[in-house]
Structures are given as C-alpha cells and as structure tokens.
Amino acid sequence: MSTNADVPSVSESPPAVEAPPSNGKPAPGAVAAPPHHDGFLGIVEDQFALRQLISEYLIPKETNNFWYTLGGVLAIALVLEFVTGFLLSFAYNPDAGQAYDVTRRLIETPVWSVVINFHFWNSFVIFGLVMIHMLRVFTTGAYRGSKIGLWLTGVGLAGATFLISLTGETLHWDEVGFAVPWHISEFFQAVGLAGVVAYEFADLKDIPTATQKLGQIYAVHISLAAVILVLLTVLHYYLIKVKGISFPYWLKESGRTAPFSTHIKEWGIYGGIILGIVLLMAIFVPRDPGIAPQLLPSSPFYGATHGPGGLGAKPTFPISWTHGMNVFVGEYLGIEPDIWGTVVGMALMTVALLVIPFVDRGKHTPRGWKEAFDLRQRGWAFLAMGIFWLVMILGAVTNFFAQAG
Numbered sequence: 001m002s003t004n005a006d007v008p009s010v011s012e013s014p015p016a017v018e019a020p021p022s023n024g025k026p027a028p029g030a031v032a033a034p035p036h037h038d039g040f041l042g043i044v045e046d047q048f049a050l051r052q053l054i055s056e057y058l059i060p061k062e063t064n065n066f067w068y069t070l071g072g073v074l075a076i077a078l079v080l081e082f083v084t085g086f087l088l089s090f091a092y093n094p095d096a097g098q099a100y101d102v103t104r105r106l107i108e109t110p111v112w113s114v115v116i117n118f119h120f121w122n123s124f125v126i127f128g129l130v131m132i133h134m135l136r137v138f139t140t141g142a143y144r145g146s147k148i149g150l151w152l153t154g155v156g157l158a159g160a161t162f163l164i165s166l167t168g169e170t171l172h173w174d175e176v177g178f179a180v181p182w183h184i185s186e187f188f189q190a191v192g193l194a195g196v197v198a199y200e201f202a203d204l205k206d207i208p209t210a211t212q213k214l215g216q217i218y219a220v221h222i223s224l225a226a227v228i229l230v231l232l233t234v235l236h237y238y239l240i241k242v243k244g245i246s247f248p249y250w251l252k253e254s255g256r257t258a259p260f261s262t263h264i265k266e267w268g269i270y271g272g273i274i275l276g277i278v279l280l281m282a283i284f285v286p287r288d289p290g291i292a293p294q295l296l297p298s299s300p301f302y303g304a305t306h307g308p309g310g311l312g313a314k315p316t317f318p319i320s321w322t323h324g325m326n327v328f329v330g331e332y333l334g335i336e337p338d339i340w341g342t343v344v345g346m347a348l349m350t351v352a353l354l355v356i357p358f359v360d361r362g363k364h365t366p367r368g369w370k371e372a373f374d375l376r377q378r379g380w381a382f383l384a385m386g387i388f389w390l391v392m393i394l395g396a397v398t399n400f401f402a403q404a405g
Ligand code: HEM
Pocket: 067, 068, 069, 070, 071, 072, 074, 075, 130, 133, 134, 137, 140, 142, 143, 147, 150, 151, 153, 154, 155, 157, 158, 161, 233, 236, 240, 244, 245, 246, 247, 353
C-alpha cells in the first residue's frame, strides 16, 4: 500500500529486507523480515499467492491502529453473520403462518438461541461498525485522488448492509417484522402500483398471499443482498490493495513499514474483543420473541385495521430512523402517506454520501488536524455528511419518543 492516495502501489516491489543492527532494534526505515512458513502452510501460501497478499505486502506501520482496523473487524463480523445465517436457514421456514413460531422456538431452544441471538446482536455491531468506519475514512479524506471509486463501493456496501438488516428484521415475522412489507405496501399504494404488484394491505392479511411476500423478502435476504454484499466487499478490498491506504493524519510519519500480517493480527485482537462481547450477549442476554403479527389469529392485534406503526411496533436500531422519519413527516408535518418520510430520508442520505468525494476540494489526504478539518477545502463535504447524520439522528430520536397511535 502507498501512503499517498495518488500513487498506486501494486507494482512496487517490496524494499529489500535489512538485517537488524547489533543492538537488536531495526534501523529507521528498515522493515521486519516477512515471516515464512514451512510445510503445509508454506505450500498453501505459495499455491494461493498468499505471501504476496499477506506477509510480503507492506503497509505504513502507523496504520496498525484501532481506527484503521475497523474495516477488517467488519469483515470478520460479516463472515460470522454469514455462518450463523447459513445455520439458521436449515431451521427457518418463510411461511407467513409459521415463521413467527419457528423464530420463537429458536429463541427458546438451547444452542439455537445462541445462533439466532448472535445473528441478531451481530447485525447491530455490523451496522455500527459500518457507520464508524465510514466516519474514519471520511475524516482521513481517504476518497481523494483516484479513490472516488473506492468510496462509491463503500456507499454501495452501506446500502447493502441496510437492505440485509431490513430484510432480516422482516424474517423474524413478529409485529415489528410484519411492519416491513406493510410499509412496502404503503409505498406501492402511494405511487399507484399496489394493485399491479399485488401488494395491497389485504394481501398481507391473508396467509397464502403474505407467504409469497415473505418468500420474496427471504430471497433478497439470503441471496440478492448477500451476493451484492460479497461482490462489493471483494471489489472494495481489491481497490484498497491497488490504490493504497491513507495515512492517519493525527500521527507523525516514520517512513517505516510492516507486513500486512501484523495488521491482520490486530483485526483478530479487536475483532476477538468486540465479537466476544456479542457472543456473551447471545448467551446471557434474554430476548423476547416479540408479539405475533396481526395476520395470525394468535396475535393480540388480530384483525386490527391500523398498521403496525399505529399499534406501537417500533423497528430495531439499524432501521429505527425509518419509522422516526415516517412519524416526523406524518404527525409533525401532516404529510400523508407517512412512508414519504422514509423515501425522502433515504434519498437525502444516499445523495449526501454520493456527492462527498465530488465536493471535497482537497487534493491529497490531510496532513494534520488543521487540514483534516479545514472547512474552506472541506466545507461542502462536511455539510453533506452533516445532512446524512441529521436525517439519521432526527429519525432515531423521533422513533424513540414516538407513541402508538
Ligand atoms: C461492509 C462494509 C465495509 C467493509 C467490510 C469495509 C472494509 C474496509 C477495509 C478492510 C478497509 C482497509 C482500511 C480499514 O480497515 O480502515 C477499508 C478502507 C476503506 N473503506 Fe471500507 N468497508 C466497508 C464499508 C465502507 C463504507 C460504508 C465506506 C464509505 C462510504 C467505505 C470506504 C472506504 C474507503 C474510502 C477506504 C480507504 C481507506 C483509506 O485509504 O484509509 N467503506 N474498508
């Protein structure tokens, strides 16, 4: 990787490895000898060119810090989410008459409860890490020069993460999950297409037609969104490798490099701590299966004419802002249908993220705090990021205080 966003480093051959001086400490500018494995591990490294990717791939030593490891921790969290999701798909049944009971039983059964709870809490961590990682790469101006494409793949990743969280919440199929197709229906009604795509409220209150909708959402969750996420992650990593990584502006440049394997070790340490806490939560924090959806006779809301929002169902953290925006637009601005709150909020957030690299006037990654927060160069970029957070915070806070009705 190169420290300068404008200088690609893929063709650079690694600098010669120097022997440590007699005091045992490497000379300034020297790099540690890349670890070399013998036996089976060595063969695997050779055959899959892993040495070039890991131990012989040199990065600025200073990038081995917490804020620069969050993308890697995210990758580990994603792998575990895929593994637990894969296990859940053996037990799950996207039948609108059964999905709630399947989920409730999983939450109440030993071992399965750990799998489903881990999948649930980890989705919060994934979303939180995406947000923090995005703020880190934003402040370090890591999208400047030839790295606009890298930022754009990141925006795609944020969108895919949101989509997979939203569809996952639906699969739980309690009254909160049921709210998702309900709002999709509201949207289709608002644009006059509900009849065309058979997405009326009546279609959701009838088990066979609701099963079709749940099946479509299941397909998006386990295949479409998952495939988009994997493809974009691969493209993201490829671009980081080719374009190089930015330099942490708050540190002094020593000119020293370290093998990428040292960075992966840091991923493991921070990932182990964060995901270890998620595992403990999955084991020890009890979870309520929620209220059965209003289309089931066993639900206390059975036959209700109001939608889930009006009955007091609120979405969980990664998507809480959507309900809050609906309440804000519907109750405070008096605009109906209130689904426009989510639609307009989502459009504003997407545009805000997309324009950031185009309105930032800086030419290279910031060197020091002053350049990182220089509003003459970055004013528009900060405004765009501000709009993104304004919508999310406004929505989340409104959701928090929203009452049923
Ligand atoms: C699933 C989500 C994501 C994953 C797995 C991921 C992974 C990574 C990794 C491993 C890095 C290397 C440096 C580091 O770890 O800090 C990185 C860098 C980067 N990411 Fe992401 N990322 C994700 C989402 C995003 C988002 C949402 C954005 C922005 C909208 C973004 C933009 C960038 C940029 C611009 C860099 C280059 C950083 C630099 O040069 O310092 N990424 N990403």
